[in-house]
Amino acid sequence: MITNGTGKTVVRLHVNGEASDVMICSADTLLQTLREQLGLTGAKRACENGDCGACTVLINGEPMHSCLCLTIETINQPITTIESLRDSAIQQKFIEKWAIQCGFCTPGFILNCQALLNKHPDADDETIEEWLQSNLCRCTGYQEIKEAVKSLLPKGSAS
Amino acid sequence: MIPFDFEYYRPESVTEAVKTYEILATQDKKVLFYSGGTEFITFSRLNQLDAEAIIDLKGIPDCHQLELQGEHLVIGAAVSLNKITESQLFPLLGQTVRKVADHTSRNKITIGGNILSRFIYREGVLPLLLTEAKVKLAGSSGERVVPLKVVFDKQMNISPEQFLIHIQVPKAFLNLPFVSIKKTRMSKVGYPIVSIAALVKDKKIRAALSGVCEYPFRSPDIEAALNDTSLSKEEKIDKALGQLPEAIIDDLQASRDYREFLLKNTLLETIEALEATQT
Numbered sequence: 001m002i003t004n005g006t007g008k009t010v011v012r013l014h015v016n017g018e019a020s021d022v023m024i025c026s027a028d029t030l031l032q033t034l035r036e037q038l039g040l041t042g043a044k045r046a047c048e049n050g051d052c053g054a055c056t057v058l059i060n061g062e063p064m065h066s067c068l069c070l071t072i073e074t075i076n077q078p079i080t081t082i083e084s085l086r087d088s089a090i091q092q093k094f095i096e097k098w099a100i101q102c103g104f105c106t107p108g109f110i111l112n113c114q115a116l117l118n119k120h121p122d123a124d125d126e127t128i129e130e131w132l133q134s135n136l137c138r139c140t141g142y143q144e145i146k147e148a149v150k151s152l153l154p155k156g157s158a159s
Numbered sequence: 160m161i162p163f164d165f166e167y168y169r170p171e172s173v174t175e176a177v178k179t180y181e182i183l184a185t186q187d188k189k190v191l192f193y194s195g196g197t198e199f200i201t202f203s204r205l206n207q208l209d210a211e212a213i214i215d216l217k218g219i220p221d222c223h224q225l226e227l228q229g230e231h232l233v234i235g236a237a238v239s240l241n242k243i244t245e246s247q248l249f250p251l252l253g254q255t256v257r258k259v260a261d262h263t264s265r266n267k268i269t270i271g272g273n274i275l276s277r278f279i280y281r282e283g284v285l286p287l288l289l290t291e292a293k294v295k296l297a298g299s300s301g302e303r304v305v306p307l308k309v310v311f312d313k314q315m316n317i318s319p320e321q322f323l324i325h326i327q328v329p330k331a332f333l334n335l336p337f338v339s340i341k342k343t344r345m346s347k348v349g350y351p352i353v354s355i356a357a358l359v360k361d362k363k364i365r366a367a368l369s370g371v372c373e374y375p376f377r378s379p380d381i382e383a384a385l386n387d388t389s390l391s392k393e394e395k396i397d398k399a400l401g402q403l404p405e406a407i408i409d410d411l412q413a414s415r416d417y418r419e420f421l422l423k424n425t426l427l428e429t430i431e432a433l434e435a436t437q438t
Contacts, residue, residue, distance in 0.1 A: 001179075002169035002218065026167040026213075029200065032160065048160075049201055050264050062241075063263045068197045072167050073215065112263065133348050134263035 004072055011075055015040065016084035024071045031055045031066040034081060042082035042107040053135030056108035057081050063115045063134065082107035090114050093148040101139035109135045113149045123153060161203045166212040173221055173297045173324060176214055180320055181299055183212050192216060192322040194237040195272040197264060202277065214322075216271070221324050231293075231327040236271025240283070243270060249328060251337040252286040255356050258341040259283065261348045271323045275315045278350075281375050282341070284311060285356035285367040288377040290332035295324040313374035335360055336436035338429045341370075342421050344412050352413040353421045357429050364433055371422055372405050385430065396426045 004011075004026045013020050015038060022037040031048070034040040034057070043066050044054035050065040057066045058080035085091055090113050093099070100106050109132075116123060116131045123131075128149055132142065166188075170176040176192070183190045188211040193199050196215065202208035216222045222237035225246055232248055241262065244253040259282055260268060273283035284307075292307045298321035307326070310316055317323070337358040343349035351370030358365055364385045367377040380402035385395050400419065407422070409415035 001171055001175055002167070004167040006164045006166055025164045027161040027164045027203075029161070048204060050197060050260070050267075053261075053263060056263060062266045064266055065263055068200050068264070068267055070167070070196065070200065073169075073196065073217070130257075131262050134261040 002072070002075060011072065013038075013071070013074060013079060014077065015079045016081060017078075022071070026070065026072055028071045029067055030057065030059075030064075030069040030071045030074055030079070033071040034066060034079075040081045040083050044104055044107060046104070051136070052105070053108040053112065054105050056111045056135065058111055058115055061115060061118060063112045063131075080111070082111055085110060085114060088114065089152060090117065090148070093151050094145070097144050097148040097151065099141060099144040099148040101137070101141050105135055105137045105139075109137070109145055113145070116149065117152055121153065123149070161200065162206060163203070163209055165210050167215065168212065169215040169218040171218045171220075173219060173302065176216065176219060176322065177297055177299060179214055183214075184320065188212050190214060190319070193272065194222060195239070195267050195269040197267050198272060198276060198278075208277075216322060219324075222271070224325055227330065230330050232330065232333055234270055234326045234328065236323040236325060237269050238271075240265040240268050240270065240273065249286070249333045251289075251335075251339060251356060251358060252283070252328075254337075254339040255286050255341075255354075256283050258339070258351075258354070270326065274311075275323065279373050279375075280351055280354065280369045281314070282351065282354050282356075282369050284375050285354065285369055285377075286337075286339075286358075287326060287328065288367040288375070289356060289358055289360075289365040290328050292329075293327040295327065296321050297324050298322070313376070332358070332360070336433060338432045340425050340428060342425060350412060352418055353425045355425055355429055357433060359433050359436065362437070364430070366426075366429065368422075371407055371418060372403060373408060376404055378402055378404060385426070392427060392430055395430065396423055399426060 008023050010021050010023050022033050034043050046052045046054040048067045050068040055066040056063050059077050168179050190212045191210040192214050194216045217237045222235040224233045224235040225238045240256040244257045270283050274281050293304050294307050295304045335358045339356050341351050341354040354369040356367050369375040381399045384398035407415045407418045
């Protein structure tokens, strides 16, 4: 049984393929720990309510709002942050398609899009739309983001 | 940021979870069970919920079951809403929970958390109310299986020392003709103004609603109206509206009149869609 009392304790996380020891309380969210303990500031703090998707990371390959995960829940689970997608194909497509305006929401979108492509390499429009509803872009650059995703699908998948 | 600290326990069996609760209870600690945890985190952050210890059910294999066992589909309390949809084992439930929150949130929100939610909507329970589902509960007095309708009246009525292990849905209900409609104020992601899950069993419509009143419900009187063959569709709906268990919600999301207007349209859509499956 995993247990943790009150107060600080050291736990080991597996982030971007590396084991990292962090000092946490049970109440710490993964977003807090990534930003304040590991310096991984690509996950953005915004609504802290699971509404905006700016803090999205992948846990076991699935997109999750890191503001709605306790750090202690993620022990022994692989965590992927935007920092590990440097120079990835999806990052390049976001640049090529101008799927970035102010950029604040971009890390969350890229991680969500990467998970979508991994899970549904033949995603149709409905699937893409359903997944992208999890992230808000207040610059309203949605069309370019969809185009970035679609450009990485085999021809004829999305319609 | 959650403004208070608490003890965290992640047991690996039902027995361990029960024992953990009992030990903490003897210390007079305020203990909560959770499976997904999204509500605990959001309400705690706002100081609307607190606990001295939480018991996370995600470590219990029995709470992760999602499979056909004999004459039932068994759905563990800690199964995420997306896993239910992706499994396609119970399409009505899959389509209904697909409309809860957003896709990323549904990787964390569990069926147990949804039907035990503090929010009034609890849309995951709608298909279950139609299917003679049972729930397996655990607590200090042991494990027991009871019909959902025994413990669900407006909300799940179980004691703080009890938790949901899994839900059992009879196989006979899994692939019946169904309709799942949710109407929100504006966007596709949002709380329901009207949400309905309905199916046809033995040529009779069964329907459960959320968003209309302060709790989700299934009403025999509404179903009797919808199945009254002596009435036209419009008359069925008017009669059904007269059978609501309480006044329609009137709030910032939608006025009472607008909700009633949407409810009428939704019931008409439901009847027509289900009729189409019978031809």
